[in-house]
Amino acid sequence: MKINHFLFIGSVVLLTASCNQSENTENTPINDKKNPSAYSAGAVLWQQHAAEYEALCYQAYNLGERRLDELVDTNKTYEKPLAVVMDIDETVLDNSSYNATLIKNELLYSKKSWMEWTAMQSADLVPGALEFIQYAKSKNVEVIFISNRMEAELNDTYQNVIDLGIDTVSKSNYYLKSATSNKDERRANVADKYEVILFFGDNLGDFNGVFDDTTVIERKKHVKNFRPLFGDKLIILPNPMYGEWEGALYNHDFSATPEFRDSLRMNALNIYSIGK
Numbered sequence: 001m002k003i004n005h006f007l008f009i010g011s012v013v014l015l016t017a018s019c020n021q022s023e024n025t026e027n028t029p030i031n032d033k034k035n036p037s038a039y040s041a042g043a044v045l046w047q048q049h050a051a052e053y054e055a056l057c058y059q060a061y062n063l064g065e066r067r068l069d070e071l072v073d074t075n076k077t078y079e080k081p082l083a084v085v086m087d088i089d090e091t092v093l094d095n096s097s098y099n100a101t102l103i104k105n106e107l108l109y110s111k112k113s114w115m116e117w118t119a120m121q122s123a124d125l126v127p128g129a130l131e132f133i134q135y136a137k138s139k140n141v142e143v144i145f146i147s148n149r150m151e152a153e154l155n156d157t158y159q160n161v162i163d164l165g166i167d168t169v170s171k172s173n174y175y176l177k178s179a180t181s182n183k184d185e186r187r188a189n190v191a192d193k194y195e196v197i198l199f200f201g202d203n204l205g206d207f208n209g210v211f212d213d214t215t216v217i218e219r220k221k222h223v224k225n226f227r228p229l230f231g232d233k234l235i236i237l238p239n240p241m242y243g244e245w246e247g248a249l250y251n252h253d254f255s256a257t258p259e260f261r262d263s264l265r266m267n268a269l270n271i272y273s274i275g276k
Helices: 038-049 051-073 096-104 111-119 129-138 151-163 184-193 216-229 244-249 258-268
Strands: 082-086 142-150 174-177 195-201 234-236
Touching (some): 038 096, 051 082, 051 195, 051 234, 082 184, 096 111, 111 151, 129 142, 142 151, 151 174, 174 184, 184 195
Parallel strands (some): 082 142, 142 174, 195 234
């Protein structure tokens, strides 16, 4: 059953208490533990409420339609059927309600809570995604999803997408994760069957494995090398909430304590010297 609002994760019970400063005494302990997800509140609010976020998504998909026209209408003869490859999360499906719930409940991401979220089939659409997919299909271009959702999430993901009006992508066109998060092998499998003319994603790893598990500096170096392809064959969607960009700040060690990760984020801020 689809649930419209994601209010709880698993068995988590959100306790609320009201008190004022006059009730605090020297003998009353004050809970000063930091919310481990609070740092991402600005990113989640931006994705959920900024008109600029929607504009960027429409811009990406408008560009995609124009490139699709150029590539399909060319006189070039392709040996294989044409296809576009799309990531799912934050490219087609908007999961910001999941991230918002983590913040409200003072939780960090966990595989368990994520699986509970996808089982609810309640993710929303990224602006422009539905219209682009419909346009691609009208041009006889196949749509392929390559996602790092687990294969166990296939049925719930498929139903969520169907419920949002994307009913033209067959279940066999979903390439989900079985072992590794690196998508190169799955991209190669798709390329064996199709001439892939466009890639859409919110994370650089959606385009090439060289961006995975590497440093901030190396990721930026690869971006410069790939510069001619952005807006030509690779189209990226905005996602400030999570991704490999954040993992690079932690040396991809998500087992580190929230406090240590917070210190890494603070140390990564590029600041100016006051008075200079």
